[in-house]
Structure formats: structure tokens, C-alpha cells
Amino acid sequence: MVTHTASAFRLVAALAATVWAVPAMADKALNMPVGVTELSVKIYNLHMLIFWVCVAIALVVFAAMIWSIVVFRKSRGAVADTKLTHSTKVEIVWSTVPLIILVVMAVPAARTLIDIEDTRGSELSIKVTGYQWKWHYEYLDSGVSFFSTLARSSNAARQLGSGIDPNTVPNYLLEVDNPLVVPAGTKVRLLLTSNDVIHAWWVPAFGMKKDAIPGFVNELWFRVDENKTGTYRGQCAELCGRDHGYMPIVVEVKNPADFEAWLGAKQDEARQAAAPAANPAPTVQLPAPAEPASARTTAQAN
Amino acid sequence: MAIQHAQADTDAAHSHHDGKPAGIKRWLFTTNHKDIGTLYLLFACVMFFVGGAMAMVIRAELFQPGLQIVDPGFFNTMTTMHALIMIFGAVMPAFVGLANWMIPMQLGAPDMALPRMNNYSFWILPFAFTLLLLTLVMPGGGPAGGWTLYPPLSLQAGDNLPFTIFAIHLMGASSIMGAINVIVTIMNMRMKGMSLLHMPLFCWTWLITAYLLIAVMPVLAAAVTMLLTDHFFGTTFFSAAGGGDPVMFQHIFWFFGHPEVYILILPAFGIVSEVIPTFSRKPLFGYGAMVYVSASIAFLSFVVWAHHMFTVGMPLAGQLFFMLSTMLIAVPTGVKVFNWTTTMWKGSLSFEPPMLFALAFLFLFTIGGFSGLMLAIVPADFQYHDTYFVVAHFHYVLVPGAVFGIMAGVYYWLPKWTGHMYDMKLATWHFWLSAIFVNVLFFPQHFLGLAGMPRRIPDYAVQFADWNMWSSIGAFGFGLAQLLFPYVIWKCVKGGAKATNDVWEGSHGLEWLLPSPPPYHSWNEPPQVKWTEEWGEFDVHAAQTK
Numbered sequence: 001m002v003t004h005t006a007s008a009f010r011l012v013a014a015l016a017a018t019v020w021a022v023p024a025m026a027d028k029a030l031n032m033p034v035g036v037t038e039l040s041v042k043i044y045n046l047h048m049l050i051f052w053v054c055v056a057i058a059l060v061v062f063a064a065m066i067w068s069i070v071v072f073r074k075s076r077g078a079v080a081d082t083k084l085t086h087s088t089k090v091e092i093v094w095s096t097v098p099l100i101i102l103v104v105m106a107v108p109a110a111r112t113l114i115d116i117e118d119t120r121g122s123e124l125s126i127k128v129t130g131y132q133w134k135w136h137y138e139y140l141d142s143g144v145s146f147f148s149t150l151a152r153s154s155n156a157a158r159q160l161g162s163g164i165d166p167n168t169v170p171n172y173l174l175e176v177d178n179p180l181v182v183p184a185g186t187k188v189r190l191l192l193t194s195n196d197v198i199h200a201w202w203v204p205a206f207g208m209k210k211d212a213i214p215g216f217v218n219e220l221w222f223r224v225d226e227n228k229t230g231t232y233r234g235q236c237a238e239l240c241g242r243d244h245g246y247m248p249i250v251v252e253v254k255n256p257a258d259f260e261a262w263l264g265a266k267q268d269e270a271r272q273a274a275a276p277a278a279n280p281a282p283t284v285q286l287p288a289p290a291e292p293a294s295a296r297t298t299a300q301a302n
Numbered sequence: 303m304a305i306q307h308a309q310a311d312t313d314a315a316h317s318h319h320d321g322k323p324a325g326i327k328r329w330l331f332t333t334n335h336k337d338i339g340t341l342y343l344l345f346a347c348v349m350f351f352v353g354g355a356m357a358m359v360i361r362a363e364l365f366q367p368g369l370q371i372v373d374p375g376f377f378n379t380m381t382t383m384h385a386l387i388m389i390f391g392a393v394m395p396a397f398v399g400l401a402n403w404m405i406p407m408q409l410g411a412p413d414m415a416l417p418r419m420n421n422y423s424f425w426i427l428p429f430a431f432t433l434l435l436l437t438l439v440m441p442g443g444g445p446a447g448g449w450t451l452y453p454p455l456s457l458q459a460g461d462n463l464p465f466t467i468f469a470i471h472l473m474g475a476s477s478i479m480g481a482i483n484v485i486v487t488i489m490n491m492r493m494k495g496m497s498l499l500h501m502p503l504f505c506w507t508w509l510i511t512a513y514l515l516i517a518v519m520p521v522l523a524a525a526v527t528m529l530l531t532d533h534f535f536g537t538t539f540f541s542a543a544g545g546g547d548p549v550m551f552q553h554i555f556w557f558f559g560h561p562e563v564y565i566l567i568l569p570a571f572g573i574v575s576e577v578i579p580t581f582s583r584k585p586l587f588g589y590g591a592m593v594y595v596s597a598s599i600a601f602l603s604f605v606v607w608a609h610h611m612f613t614v615g616m617p618l619a620g621q622l623f624f625m626l627s628t629m630l631i632a633v634p635t636g637v638k639v640f641n642w643t644t645t646m647w648k649g650s651l652s653f654e655p656p657m658l659f660a661l662a663f664l665f666l667f668t669i670g671g672f673s674g675l676m677l678a679i680v681p682a683d684f685q686y687h688d689t690y691f692v693v694a695h696f697h698y699v700l701v702p703g704a705v706f707g708i709m710a711g712v713y714y715w716l717p718k719w720t721g722h723m724y725d726m727k728l729a730t731w732h733f734w735l736s737a738i739f740v741n742v743l744f745f746p747q748h749f750l751g752l753a754g755m756p757r758r759i760p761d762y763a764v765q766f767a768d769w770n771m772w773s774s775i776g777a778f779g780f781g782l783a784q785l786l787f788p789y790v791i792w793k794c795v796k797g798g799a800k801a802t803n804d805v806w807e808g809s810h811g812l813e814w815l816l817p818s819p820p821p822y823h824s825w826n827e828p829p830q831v832k833w834t835e836e837w838g839e840f841d842v843h844a845a846q847t848k
Contacts, residue, residue: 027765027767027768028749028768028769029749029752029753029765030749030752031749031752032685032752032753033754039681042681043681043682043684043685046679046681046682047676047679047682047685050675050676050679050682051676054672054675054676057636057672058668058669058672061639061640061643061668062665062668064643064647065643065646065661065664065665067647068643068646068647068649068651069646069651069661072582072646072647072648072649072650072651073650073651073652074583074650074651074652075652078648078649078650078651079650080582080583080584080648080649080650081584081648081649082583082584082585084584084587084644084647084648085585085586085587085588085589086587086588086589086590086591087588090588090644091588091591091637094636094637094640095633095634095637098632098633098636099630099633102629102630102632102633105629105679106625106626106629109625109679109680109681109682110622110625112681113618113621113622113625113680113681114618116681116684117618117621157368158368158369158761159369160369160370160371160372160373161369161370162368162369164368165368166367166368166761166764167367167764171763172367172763172764173761173762173763174763196454197452197453197454197455197458198452198454198455198548200613200688202688202756204685204754207681207684207685208684209613209684209685209687209688210613210615210684211613211614211615213542213548213549213614213615214454214542214548215541215542215543215547215548216542216547216549216615218614218615219615234754235754235756235759236756237613237687237688237689237756238452238613238688239378239447239448239452239455239688239757239758240455241375241378241446241447241455241458242373242374242375242378242446243374244374244378244756244758244759245374245756245758245759245760245761245762246374246761
């Protein structure tokens, strides 16, 4: 009937529109983010390629299964063709065709992998250390370093039986006190390690994840597109103990000028904190200690 | 009929000294493959509910954002123990139980080759799991570093560490002994005239699984022993400060771990290869190909292990190799799916509970296979690794995969074991509730992983709330539905319509020559049957026309 086909077509079109639109609805998100780095886009495209290949194969295979279930039923009078027992030709065909499909997929996958592993030409190197349960960032050429810990508001709300509704906490479990700050349009290299157990650093929007292993240094790189400044959030991605779920990663991507300003301010802070001798002596005199100096020296010699 | 008379004579001759003691002694000291099969299956059923209860705790906590029920440390213990119990306590013993019941009957053999070792293999398990479960009440609680036990985290375990490791050693010993028994039985006790390429595919997949077990359980034993010595005896296998490497543990563990997942699925492949032909009234398509492809999967399973470790910082060459080998293993697995589908093609299908579970296996295991192929692509894996996408993948291949395979096997052979047909209506309800809720439970987890939710976390950011709620609803539904399973079985044991020898219209194979239930000792005399090329088996119908 014409009406059936028309309404079926409309239904399919509506479903398709929903599926395409849905990624914008974070709560019922269906797909991976495209992300904001050149690598994340490549990864997204690879992901979609393999996904559609799987869908195509699934359509064929499930169609054959469903057809068999519907048409070759005993209750419909189907009589089994007991002579259909083997065919070497068919086995070869359905071994070779999937193999060819896989080779076709392996080529772009290998190319992207080679790009990912190429950390040459990095313009900024940051050492990232995983701790139980926080991150430590150290800008290697600038002497700037700090810990990045779960924000207080999230930490209060996450306690067992806190009674605080997570929906009222901004960026619940994805907010920190001191975010990592990086410049856009710059190849940033992270050197990952750990102080205790294995952690993993992951920001989905960057498409990059790597383990932070105690006693070893791993590298990962990303370059955020120039026009994609903003705040990006991720989480630890390797079970590291009780608070594995409570050591998020927040990265603020600034344009290069703002980044330099931020870095300069941080360096000044670091210099102030490290050089109290430059400041005038305090006016309050503390009383001298009671024990004689000789006893103290003896103790120190031991 | 000639065969039934021969069997009845044997029964009469042996009935007065059946060797079957009464009461608890029967079960403690039995060397009978049927009794031991029953013990394994009952044990697996209990463990399935214990592990399932832990899953309910996990999904209850994850039902909403915020922490409502458990301490994060205890949550980690639940995820760790859920996996250990399900893998080593439910799925593996269930498959061994099915092997014990069916392999001798399918081969025309009177029992397993090593009946006393068979008894030991079983009785180790309740002891091992008591040890493991007792860690829950120790100070410091149970293991909480994931079932994968990665150091250094697993070495931060408290008093439970030696108990967990000892329990794993015991389970491994049980598996190794069971595997030896299977191999020796299959290689030596097939009836005269049954060459390896005549034997049922369930026996073939178990033969291959047994070789995998013997190859890799010792590797797991080595890995956990090194954890033990690192913790107590000052070795530094996994400590960089002492010249060791935590990643080496991962290599050793996954060298065991990857073949282990094929150990968890191959017997299900065998069961489905028996059920689909029976209910399609048509021989398995491509028996020879299915045998070779199962063996290929087993060989390939040894060279893909590092796909569990793509983010450790492996050199490019290693990542490329493991990506390609992992993609390659999809080919033989796909061939199996195509062969099962072609078995149904131009068949005459009916949809009793075993077939329903086998068909759900076919659809849903294939979906798990697709997510596995996606995970093989290394650059994409950087986004999937350690997220709910992985959790979705392995639960699809393990639950509607291995577990549905086990249920298909139980529903298929239960009338043979008990002599009664079971309540088909209830079993069909069990099927539909399970099949629907398993998808509500695990399908949204693909979305959660893609949206960025890591695994092994007790609480999550609010954008993950909707799919977590659905997944938990699916979990509660699935868990409740499972209560029907032991009920149907218990009801069947108590009584039901008398089952014929054949039980199912399309059944072929030696086990269907025996009465339902079979005598305590069956095939004391080898079966009097012929190999018929037409059906590709030892055909009961051809034999009866003799």
C-alpha cells in the first residue's frame, strides 16, 4: 500500500534525524565526541568507518538469520534440505572477503597510529605525575608546577550519604582546583609517570589516553585546533584504588598570548614562594629556644 | 529395538551392585561422570547467583549519580569479586559440568578416563571459593584491584592477598586436572570407528579448550606467584625501583588472559553447534570447516594478548602487530557465525527453549564480536580503552554469549539427564525476559563508553545518568528473571512428562540412543551403531533400522 510505504519512509527519516541530532544532547549521547585536536578528528573518522563496516556486515548476516527464522520454519511447512551440508567454495569466499575488508581498514588505522606515535617537533613539554588520588603537573622549561585535585564542591557532594544532589554541583566530579593550562595551536607533549600505582591520563576531546606507570615515562602529544580554546574535561582511566573515580583532569586551552600571560604570572608566583630572603625580616621577635646550643649540635652529629 | 535390549541387559546385570552409595557419601566420593557433572553444574548455579548478587550491588550504586550505598573501596571489591566468581566459579565450572555429563555419552564411553582425579577436580572448587569469599569478612576486606590484579595496586591489598592468590592456584589446579581428563578421554575412549573427524563438535571444542587450559593456567599461576613473592619475599618483578616492570605483569597476565576468554567461549560454540542443527532438522553446515576454524581461533588466541594493553606505552611495531593479529582473529570467528546461519538456511526450524537461547547467542554474540573488532583498531581503542565500551563488549560475548550457551545446553540436555520434560512455558518466559533485559542492561553501556565514562568507578558525572539508569533497570530485570532458571530445573527434577530417548525430533548423536534418564553406568558395552555419511554422524535412526 502506498500509505504504508510513505509512513514507513517518514518513520525511518525521523529516526535517522534523531540519531544524527542526538550527539548534541549530552545526557543521551550515543557517540564519541569529534574532539578538538587533529588526532581526535582522525580517530573519530576511523571509529565511524569501522562502525559503518560493522553495520553493513550486520545487515547482511542478520537479514539471513531473520529470513531463516521467518521463512524456514517447520510451522510454515518448511522441509529441511538435508543435502546442504558443506561447500568448500563458500568457505573460501566468506573467509577471503572479510579478510579483504579488514586489510582495507587496517591501512588508515596504521597511518593514524604512526601519526599518534610521532612526538617530534613538540613545542611544549609538561611532566604529568599520577598520585593516589590527584594529578601533578610540571612545566619543564618554566619551573611552574602544581597539584590538580578534585574540587571541594564535588568532593563534599560525593561522600557516601552526603545528601547533596550532584545535579546542583557544577561539573560534578569533573572539576579541579588547578587545571592544566595549555596554548591552542601548539604541539603539546605530555611526559606521564606515577608516584605510586598505575594511573591513566585521558581527555576524550583530545582523543588521547595513556597509562602513567611508576618508574617509567610515557609520552603522548596533542595539538588543539587554534579556534578551539575552552575547557576540556577527562578522568583517570586505570583503576588506581579507592578514589580512582575522583581524580579528574581539567585542561584550559588558551590562545597563545593568554597562555604566555598565565605562565608568566605562575612563574612570578613560583619565584615569590621560593625567595622569602628577598623580603624584609619580620618585626616580631620569637623567644630563643630553652636548650643549650651544645646539646643540639651533639644531637645533630648523631 | 536391538540397542535398547542390549542396554537393558547391561542394566539388569549391574543393578545389584550399582556402586551407588546413599546420602552424602555418594556425593563426596563419587567417581561417576554424571554425578560429578551434576555437582559442577549445581556449584556453578550457586556461584552464578553469588556473582549476580554482587552485580546487583554494583548496578544499584550506579543507578543514580552520587554515592548512596557502598564505600568506593567496597565497590571496587564488588567489581573484582564479581568477575572472579563469574569467570572461575560460574562459567568455567558450568562448562566442565556439561563436559562431564556429555562427553562420555557422546563418545560411547563408559566414563571419563580418570574418574578419581575427576572427583578431586570438583571438590577443590568449593574449598577454593570458600577461601575467596571469606576475604570479604577479613579486616581490610576482599581484593579490590580488579580481577586483572595489576600491580602495584594489587600489592596494596591487605590480609586478603595470600588467600586470593591461593584460591586462584586451587582453581587453576582444578581446571588443569579437568582438562587432562577431557583430553585423555577424547583421545583414548571414543567408540571404535569414531575418528576425531566424526566426533560431535561439542567434544571438539572441549578438546581444544582443554589444550588451551593446560597451556595457560600455569602462566596465571606464575603471574600470581610473582605477586606473592613481590609482596612477601622481597622480589621486585613488578617494581621499577628494583629493576622490574609493572607492565611485565600485564604481559604475563594477558598471555593467560586472552586464551582464557576463548576458554570461556569455545564450549558455548560447541553447544550451539549441537543445538542449531537439531532444531533446524539439518546437519551442521561445514563440520570440517568448523573444526579447523575452532583450532585456528585457539592458535591465534596466543598472539593477540597485548590488545588489552594498547595504552601502556608499547612501541609502534608492537601496537601494529597486535592490531593486525586481533583483526585477523575476527575472520575465523565470522566463519563460524556464517556456518551456523547456513545451517538454519533451508532448514525446518522450531523454537523450543534450547533453540531460543542458541538464536539469541547467534545474534548477540555477533554484536559482541563487532564491538571487539572496533576495539582492535588501536587509535580508536585509545578512546575506548578502560571505558564502558569495553565493559559492554565483554559482557555481550560473556552473557548472551557464554551464559546463554550454557543455558541452551542445560535446556537441551536436561530431559536426557532427568527423564522428564520441563515446563516449556516457564522456560520460554525465562528466555524472553533474559533476552530483553540483557540488552537493556548492556547495550546502553556502549553509549556510556563512547560518551566518556571510565570503568570501575562507583560514581559518575551527571551527563552519564540516563544510560546508567537504564542499564541498572536492565540489571534488576535480568537478575530477577534468572530466578526462573533454577526453579524450572528443580521442577523438572521433581517430575514432568516422560522424556523419550530422542527427546527432540531432530536430535542426532550417541547420547540420544541412551534412555532418558540414562543408567548410572552407561555404555559399559560400546554402542552398536554405524557411521552414516548422509548425516555426517553416528545416526540413531540408521542404527534402529538395522
